[in-house]
Amino acid sequence: MTASVNRRFLLVSRPEGSPRESDFRLEDSPVPTPGPGEILIRNHYASLDPAIRGWLDDAPSYLPPIAIGDPVRASTIGTVEASGVDRFKPGDWVMGLNAIEAYSLVTPNDFMHPIDVSAAPSVTSYLSAMGAVGLTAWFGVSDAMQPHPGQTVLVSGAAGAVGSMVGQLAKLRGARVVGIAGGATKCARLTDRYGFDAAIDYRGKDEAALAEAIATACPDGIDHVFENVGGVCLDAALRHINQDAQILLCGLISEYNGDPHGARNIWQLIVKTATMRGFLIARYADRFPEGSQAIAALIGEGKLVFDEHIEQGIDNAYPAFMRLFDGTNDGKMILKLV
Numbered sequence: 572m573t574a575s576v577n578r579r580f581l582l583v584s585r586p587e588g589s590p591r592e593s594d595f596r597l598e599d600s601p602v603p604t605p606g607p608g609e610i611l612i613r614n615h616y617a618s619l620d621p622a623i624r625g626w627l628d629d630a631p632s633y634l635p636p637i638a639i640g641d642p643v644r645a646s647t648i649g650t651v652e653a654s655g656v657d658r659f660k661p662g663d664w665v666m667g668l669n670a671i672e673a674y675s676l677v678t679p680n681d682f683m684h685p686i687d688v689s690a691a692p693s694v695t696s697y698l699s700a701m702g703a704v705g706l707t708a709w710f711g712v713s714d715a716m717q718p719h720p721g722q723t724v725l726v727s728g729a730a731g732a733v734g735s736m737v738g739q740l741a742k743l744r745g746a747r748v749v750g751i752a753g754g755a756t757k758c759a760r761l762t763d764r765y766g767f768d769a770a771i772d773y774r775g776k777d778e779a780a781l782a783e784a785i786a787t788a789c790p791d792g793i794d795h796v797f798e799n800v801g802g803v804c805l806d807a808a809l810r811h812i813n814q815d816a817q818i819l820l821c822g823l824i825s826e827y828n829g830d831p832h833g834a835r836n837i838w839q840l841i842v843k844t845a846t847m848r849g850f851l852i853a854r855y856a857d858r859f860p861e862g863s864q865a866i867a868a869l870i871g872e873g874k875l876v877f878d879e880h881i882e883q884g885i886d887n888a889y890p891a892f893m894r895l896f897d898g899t900n901d902g903k904m905i906l907k908l909v
Contacts, residue, residue, distance in 0.1 A: 580642055580889075581643070582594065583595060590889075595643070597885065603674065608655055609656070613673065616698055616906065617647045617671045619891055621896075624828065641670070644668065664694070666683070666698075666702065695879055698903065700903075711852075716797065718741050720744065723795070724794065724797065726748065726751065727797070727799050728824060729751055729767065736877060738767050741795075752771075769788040773803075793816055799822040800825045801824070801826050810839065816843055817845065817847075817848075818847035882907065883907050
């Protein structure tokens, strides 16, 4: 039975630097009724991702900024509660780019598609290994980077949801994989659980010290950089790229809440005739089912592992979101709404 109240996590002011709890508000509103061509989704889980931080700013991006007073945009999985669209029936499981709210009223779009919960280890897999996180890693490695056996791949933010899968997928292609993470525990997880060849702890290191650690871990230089952090991590990596290296920019989380550091060693791209380019998973939207099936097969074969960090309840949306920036999440950050 549909509830009468729709609890929503709203943006009420643009963050200046690190988001504060006062930038958001929880609000109860009536549950909407779908009209022709609309679907009412009861959201069970919401994905908390660093990309959300960019959507909070009134700045040009690949998606429009979240409007003040609107619920915070997020990928969700849930069930169809009521439908004005023939191909979606009540009870169907669906995934889409909706919002952190109990119920979302949507019109079918490119980001929304039905999901087969029986084909996944758990329903939340569609927000982690088989969702945008896993698909980012899959297409980033298989299509964008295409590392060859014997090449060296450096992954920053390697203990995160995307980075940990990038490393595993690159290893499956025969590459030597080195990860950068924060703290001894996360570095140990990279080698012991995810199979990285080496791990570098960035904590307490300036650019020179980090560059030295990279030189030790990558004695033959770097052929591919999968960049999730930016700032000092990227600059240190650029010191050790090989001829014709490729740097893939997936995220710059170190710069989201403060003044941008910028890439100060970008001249190395000229010296090494290297390539640096941006990477967005949205470009592969029409191939999501293909990627999800491939990832599910690897999980089934025991060739890919992943971790999820699930927080309970929409009332915990703010502290759960901020875990992404203080590094206290252990796996893909997911908020359980139901």
